[in-house]
Amino acid sequence: MGRCRSLSLAAAAVTAAATFAAPATAKELVYSIIGGGPNHPYNAQIVNGWAKDVAKATKGRVTVKVLPSPAAPPPRLYDAVRKNIVDVAHTFNGFLQKTAPLIQVSMLPLIFTTSEANSVALWRTYEKFFKTKNQFPGVKLLGFASNPGGISCSLKGPIKSVSDIRKLKMWSLPGYSAKALGVLGVTIVPGPAVRMYPLISKGTVDGFTGISMFDVQGFKVDKFAKSCTIFPGAIFTATFSMFMNQKTWDALSPADQKGVMSVSGEAFARKMSLLDELEKKALATFKAEGKSINAAEGAFADEVRAAWTPMQAAWIAQARKSGVDGKAALDFYKATAKAAAAGK
Numbered sequence: 001m002g003r004c005r006s007l008s009l010a011a012a013a014v015t016a017a018a019t020f021a022a023p024a025t026a027k028e029l030v031y032s033i034i035g036g037g038p039n040h041p042y043n044a045q046i047v048n049g050w051a052k053d054v055a056k057a058t059k060g061r062v063t064v065k066v067l068p069s070p071a072a073p074p075p076r077l078y079d080a081v082r083k084n085i086v087d088v089a090h091t092f093n094g095f096l097q098k099t100a101p102l103i104q105v106s107m108l109p110l111i112f113t114t115s116e117a118n119s120v121a122l123w124r125t126y127e128k129f130f131k132t133k134n135q136f137p138g139v140k141l142l143g144f145a146s147n148p149g150g151i152s153c154s155l156k157g158p159i160k161s162v163s164d165i166r167k168l169k170m171w172s173l174p175g176y177s178a179k180a181l182g183v184l185g186v187t188i189v190p191g192p193a194v195r196m197y198p199l200i201s202k203g204t205v206d207g208f209t210g211i212s213m214f215d216v217q218g219f220k221v222d223k224f225a226k227s228c229t230i231f232p233g234a235i236f237t238a239t240f241s242m243f244m245n246q247k248t249w250d251a252l253s254p255a256d257q258k259g260v261m262s263v264s265g266e267a268f269a270r271k272m273s274l275l276d277e278l279e280k281k282a283l284a285t286f287k288a289e290g291k292s293i294n295a296a297e298g299a300f301a302d303e304v305r306a307a308w309t310p311m312q313a314a315w316i317a318q319a320r321k322s323g324v325d326g327k328a329a330l331d332f333y334k335a336t337a338k339a340a341a342a343g344k
Contacts, residue, residue: 036218046272081245102130106121109235113338133324143264146238150212154206180308193215207225
């Protein structure tokens with residue numbers, strides 16, 4: 001009787017210890033969005049979809065809590081993760097120009113294919129050319145995301161030539177979008193997307209450029225545009241990086257690290273097909289409202305291509321300073337994006 005009681009108590013102790021130890025093996029990651037609110041399709045479907053994938057891949061040992069608003073101003077989200085204010089976040093690559101200059105290749109003019117394909121291309125290019133160059137100190141890179149290509153919209157007449165766009169004062173995102181307009185001799189009012197509405201609604205500018213039609217509608221400025229122009233390969237493509245605090249990553253078990261990465265990297269990039277579908281719908285809605293979508297073709301396309309190609313050469317030269325064969329990396333990126341767009 002005494003022996004049975006001792007065994008029962010021992011068994012109970014083991015069970016209790018196992019129950020107590022279970023939470024210690026679990027980890028809840030706190031994720032900061034960059035903006036847009038919890039109902040924005042990127043946050044609601046892509047980020048939350050990734051969170052569900054992580055939980056499934058790690059059998060519930062790692063879960064992700066997505067915050068409804070940014071934990072820090074967007075330009076400071078990288079530091080917020082690096083300093084462990086939050087575990088995971090994504091941010092606009094334009095904010096990482098000094099930290100990660102090589103990944104800026106993804107935002108050059110003339111290289112957009114689809115959101116999914118460009119996201120895949122950036123991940124594969126990073127893995128092949130940039131990974132050893134310490135582009136993300138203090139964090140573990142998890143994946144990249146590409147918006148649809150940026151377009152140019154006029155509050156006046158259609159943009160069908162370089163001379164047409166030179167007549168307009170244009171709002172633009174800073175960076176390559178503004179530079180691309182600058183080399184065409186356009187008057188630019190640069191700034192973040194969250195500040196574009198007052199400028200456009202009050203007629204301070206004659207048009208805007210650099211964001212996708214999906215975002216044009218999201219920022220509610222589509223009602224002011226009369227016509228929009230799509231450039232071959234886009235004038236600009238906004239891309240984003242997703243990353244985890246390095247110490248948080250290191251504290252995960254090898255099995256859980258493997259599980260997280262199995263749904264990150266290229267698997268995460270493939271989720272951007274949603275953005276491609278949303279862009280198609282946004283363009284169709286714009287046309288259904290009786291407004292025009294023009295494609296830069298012929299002499300117009302040739303002129304902007306001649307003006308913007310040197311920006312690619314400048315990136316190649318910058319990459320060389322980082323010890324990377326910039327031409328090989330850019331050629332690989334373009335070829336990979338083309339292949340990924342074809343389903344390869």
